[in-house]
Amino acid sequence: xxxxxxxxxxxxxxxxxxxxxxxxxxxxxxxxxxxxxxxxxxxxxxxxxxxxxxxxxxxxxxxxxxxxxxxxxxxxxxxxxxxxxxxxxxxxxxxxxxxxxxxxxxxxxxxxxxxxxxxxxxxxxxxx
Numbered sequence: 001x002x003x004x005x006x007x008x009x010x011x012x013x014x015x016x017x018x019x020x021x022x023x024x025x026x027x028x029x030x031x032x033x034x035x036x037x038x039x040x041x042x043x044x045x046x047x048x049x050x051x052x053x054x055x056x057x058x059x060x061x062x063x064x065x066x067x068x069x070x071x072x073x074x075x076x077x078x079x080x081x082x083x084x085x086x087x088x089x090x091x092x093x094x095x096x097x098x099x100x101x102x103x104x105x106x107x108x109x110x111x112x113x114x115x116x117x118x119x120x121x122x123x124x125x126x127x128x
Contacts, residue, residue, distance in 0.1 A: 016056040020076070023049050027080045030089040046100035047107070050077060054108020063116060070109045077101025 026049070050073060057069045081098045084091040 012060040016053075016060040019053055019056050023053060023076075024080065024083075027084060027091070028087065029091075030087075031091050043096060043100040046077075046097050047104040050101045050104025051108035051111070052104075054105045055112050058109055058112035063113070066109055066113060070105055073105035073109070074102045077105065 053076075054069065054073055057073065058066060061069055078098050078101075080101070081093040081095070085093040
């Protein structure tokens, strides 16, 4: 990997770190402070947050790191649920949230891999 590629990947980590911290902050909000309509949308929100997390971390890492990104995101999702169980205010761990987090990671990482293959295929076609 050239130094330009390493620098580009390093610059792409900032949005991934920021999104990770945003997720952690959102999962720290006391349950009674969340809007009531958001609670009914909870699993879709978890899936969406983690799909974006997967895309951002894939964008920040070399393609070969996809298994690590996927496993890391799933572990992060499980960890946030355990973390919510330890908070002194009303937040409860939910295994279905963890499942939605994992599914979001699979969708995000899978989408990024598909998009990259498609982009490379288009580049090959334009070169010929």
